[in-house]
Amino acid sequence: MKLLIICLTLIVLACNTAKLSNDNNLDVFEQNQLKLIYQAHTRGFFEEVSITEKSIVLLNNRRRINPVIDSITIEKWKACVDLVYTIDLKSMSQLIAPSNLRKSDRVPFAHLSIIKKGDTLKSIDFDHKNPPKELKELVDLILSTKEL
Numbered sequence: 160m161k162l163l164i165i166c167l168t169l170i171v172l173a174c175n176t177a178k179l180s181n182d183n184n185l186d187v188f189e190q191n192q193l194k195l196i197y198q199a200h201t202r203g204f205f206e207e208v209s210i211t212e213k214s215i216v217l218l219n220n221r222r223r224i225n226p227v228i229d230s231i232t233i234e235k236w237k238a239c240v241d242l243v244y245t246i247d248l249k250s251m252s253q254l255i256a257p258s259n260l261r262k263s264d265r266v267p268f269a270h271l272s273i274i275k276k277g278d279t280l281k282s283i284d285f286d287h288k289n290p291p292k293e294l295k296e297l298v299d300l301i302l303s304t305k306e307l
Contacts, residue, residue: 192274195239197301199269199287201261206287208305212236215304235304242297243273248280254293256285271298 195210207218217227260266267287290298
């Protein structure tokens, strides 16, 4: 009986150790990914475009119900990555928006978030489809991918 209890204990410990090592590998994998999120919203409008290396996710409601998931071409993904590396990510939150129509509810508020190696960097708020010039190419590319 003692031998059976010892064997079961060793099996349980071995399974827990294997599970922990797999979780750590998953964390490292997730931290090395790049994710781009463009979000525009106002009182009656919501739109979010999330792009990763493998997919594009479109959301049209705040409750995140019924997402539209599509694949992204390798060329578009590489173009996104190249544009991300041309942007000074640390100064994204200090850029100046070219217009302020969002403050009078003429156009939706928008912002761009870049998640890179576990860090989330968010831009300032700007008018939907009218980002600061440093982000314009990337935002235009993100918005063009939702039309796939």
